[in-house]
Amino acid sequence: MILDELKKDLNRKFGLSDIYDEGSTSGRVLYFDIGYGEKFVLFTLPIDKDFDLSLLKYSMPLEVLKESVRRFIEIKAPTGYRIRFLISFDKEDRYNPVISHISKIGKDKILILVNLEETGLGNEKIVINGLDYMSLLKIDKILDENKFRIGKIFRKDGISLAYKTDIKVLEFVSFPNEFKDVLKREFFDKKRVDFIVMFIFTFLKKVFR
Amino acid sequence: MRNYFGFLIRFIISATVITTAILYQYDFKVPLIILSVIYFFQYILLYPFLSDRLLKHIVYIVDFLFIGYVVFVTDNVYLSLFSVMLVLSVTTKIDMIILLLFMLSIFGLSLYKYGFYEFTLLFLYVGFLASIFEFFRKKLEFESRYNKLLELSKNIYRDNLICSDKLDFFQRYYNVNLAIRKLKEKDIKPEEFVEILYKNLNCDTVIILDKTDKSYSCKGFYCYDDILNFIINGDIVGLKNRLNVKFVVLKDMGELSLILIYKDYIRVDKELLEIIV
Known part of the structure; x- marks a missing residue:
């Protein structure tokens, strides 16, 4: 089971011993906090039964998650809010545990939800469905100032997490990328992981200073 | 695939030793048969060790000790050829080199047993060693070519991403x-x-x-x-x-x-x- 391995891995690499593990009838949730504060910034990685570590599509978001955990622990912990990493597994709908966890925490306590699906594949576009006007303006400013080559996209297909919750959601989609479903794990590239983690960190720094 | 190969080799080894013990007249027939059965079941018991980086060498040492013991006791030096099969059953390069050293010691033991006059065995071993080295060489060549192609396809993927973005x-x-x-x-x-x-x-x-x-x-x-x-x-x-x-x-x-x-x-x-x- 991938969640057990991930738990062991996180424990060994970063010394994270207080990882909460909650199971329900259909799904399972793994979460841990970094930093202190009343409000949350949620980093989620929803997993369903199609998950296959040999494919690039599923292994890169995991690398992005590990890299962001590493940066939060080794470089700088967040101040004023806490980061909650939430890795969820559900057989039918991978978003179900995330949504139930959000209602458990309380919507007003969540500053933003960062969905790590489809990150690290290259050609990432920010899905602007779940973001408010002020955040979008700040994103425009960040993109202008830092010369990030990252586009924006509006999803009309209704798959994104922003359609299912009414909180702020920062998520990405790799578009146009016709090979993302077939590429193997060997196409791993550290630069792409660093790039997207850098963007997320700049965003959090600018928006929730 | 490799896992079944390991089981198969151990099964063949213990079955051969049992057959040899039954066909030829040895003084300690029953203990040898019991030992072979124990050898096969210990592999099943110690199988989880193979996933560990250090503990897996215990399994290999037990294998070579058993082959060495059988060669020493039965005086049948051709049983030592099973050590070549064990060398071929591992995947990583370092494991292969360590097992080659083990294999050479078994080879030396079996030569000593026949007083260095068993030339058929000598040529068999030389032939096997040559094929193992050829396998090594081919593997290294394949890996270098694979890496080159992988690098090339990574670059193509990167270019494709940029181009498809602009194309859109x-x-x-x-x-x-x-x-x-x-x-x-x-x-x-x-x-x-x-x-x-x-x-x-x-x-x-x-x-x-x-x-x-x-x-x-x-x-x-x-x-x-x-x-x-x-x-x-x-x-x-x-x-x-x-x-x-x-x-x-x-x-x-x-x-x-x-x-x-x-x-x-x-x-x-x-x-x-x-x-x-």
Whole structure:
């Protein structure tokens, strides 16, 4: 089971011993906090039964998650809010545990939800469905100032997490990328992981200073 | 595949030893048979050790000890050839080198047993060693070629991402440009034009209005009849207040007026909108 391995891995690499593990009838949730504060910034990685570590599509978001955990622990912990990493597994709908966890925490306590699906594949576009006007303006400013080559996209297909919750959601989609479903794990590239983690960190720094 | 190979080799080894013990007359027939059965079952017991980096060498040492013991006890030196099969059953390079050293010690033992006059065994071993080295060489060559191709395909993937991103943009640019030109030449119906713009510019609503007979075609969320008066008068502020939206783009094209409505944010590159404005 991938969640057990991930738990062991996180424990060994970063010394994270207080990882909460909650199971329900259909799904399972793994979460841990970094930093202190009343409000949350949620980093989620929803997993369903199609998950296959040999494919690039599923292994890169995991690398992005590990890299962001590493940066939060080794470089700088967040101040004023806490980061909650939430890795969820559900057989039918991978978003179900995330949504139930959000209602458990309380919507007003969540500053933003960062969905790590489809990150690290290259050609990432920010899905602007779940973001408010002020955040979008700040994103425009960040993109202008830092010369990030990252586009924006509006999803009309209704798959994104922003359609299912009414909180702020920062998520990405790799578009146009016709090979993302077939590429193997060997196409791993550290630069792409660093790039997207850098963007997320700049965003959090600018928006929730 | 490799896992079954390991089981199969151990099974063949213990079965061969049992057969040898039954066919030839040895003093300690029963203990040898029991030992072979124990050897096979210990492999099943110690199988989880193989996934560990250090503990797996215990399994290999037990294998070679057993083969060495059997060769020493039965005086049948050809049983030592099983050590070659064990060398071929591992995957990593370091394991293979360590097992080769083990194999050479077994080879030395069996040569010693025959007083260094068993030339058939010597040539068999030399042949096996040569094939193992050839296997090594081929494997290294294959790996270097594989890595080269992988690097190449990584670069191609990177280029493909950049190109497909640009292609997507220019596709939209071309579609919008062509649609406008066709509308001016009246090659295209207003409904189709509205459809193309709605698809390529990510608007909430696209309206095109004929000022002479007040016929209009609309696609999107805000398709109300009462907003036509605002458009004819050019009252953008009134339209914004009526629909409670942030961005309205209005363009006069002779008899026709084109209106794009964005609720809160312009969800497309500014360069695409510049074609219209």
